[in-house]
Amino acid sequence: MTNDEIRIAVAIECGFQGCTDSHCDDRKAQHLHKNGKSFFFELFTLSNRRVPNYPLSLDACAEFEKALNPTPIDNEYSEIDQYADWLISMLVPPEFSNYNIAWLCATATPLQRCEAFLRVKGKWKEGA
Numbered sequence: 001m002t003n004d005e006i007r008i009a010v011a012i013e014c015g016f017q018g019c020t021d022s023h024c025d026d027r028k029a030q031h032l033h034k035n036g037k038s039f040f041f042e043l044f045t046l047s048n049r050r051v052p053n054y055p056l057s058l059d060a061c062a063e064f065e066k067a068l069n070p071t072p073i074d075n076e077y078s079e080i081d082q083y084a085d086w087l088i089s090m091l092v093p094p095e096f097s098n099y100n101i102a103w104l105c106a107t108a109t110p111l112q113r114c115e116a117f118l119r120v121k122g123k124w125k126e127g128a
């Protein structure tokens with residue numbers, strides 16, 4: 001997935017929606033909607049509403065990390081457990097099995113966090 005695809009996929013999981021309004025005043029710029037307002041991909045003239053740039057921003061990632069469900073559903077791992085497992089699989093090479101895993105996960109980049117989040121949600125797509 002490209003960074004733009006990741007940004008959009010994470011945003012949709014965070015409650016943003018694509019524009020389906022053919023009369024929308026904001027159609028001239030790439031945008032999504034949330035809570036009845038338009039949010040843009042680039043900083044745009046009079047609006048300071050921007051779709052968070054999840055693949056590049058730890059602050060933006062914190063938004064979805066706080067929203068992960070800690071409760072196991074149907075005896076499956078919780079979203080938090082799955083998220084941590086994906087990060088561990090990305091960050092901990094086999095030869096470092098005695099490494100401090102919590103510390104390694106704390107070093108995850110925004111892009112790695114986005115991938116783990118989208119894998120938990122079943123929205124990660126392999127390939128470019």
Ligand SMILES: [Zn+2]
Pocket residue numbers: 019020021024025026027031032033038
């Ligand atoms: Zn719109």
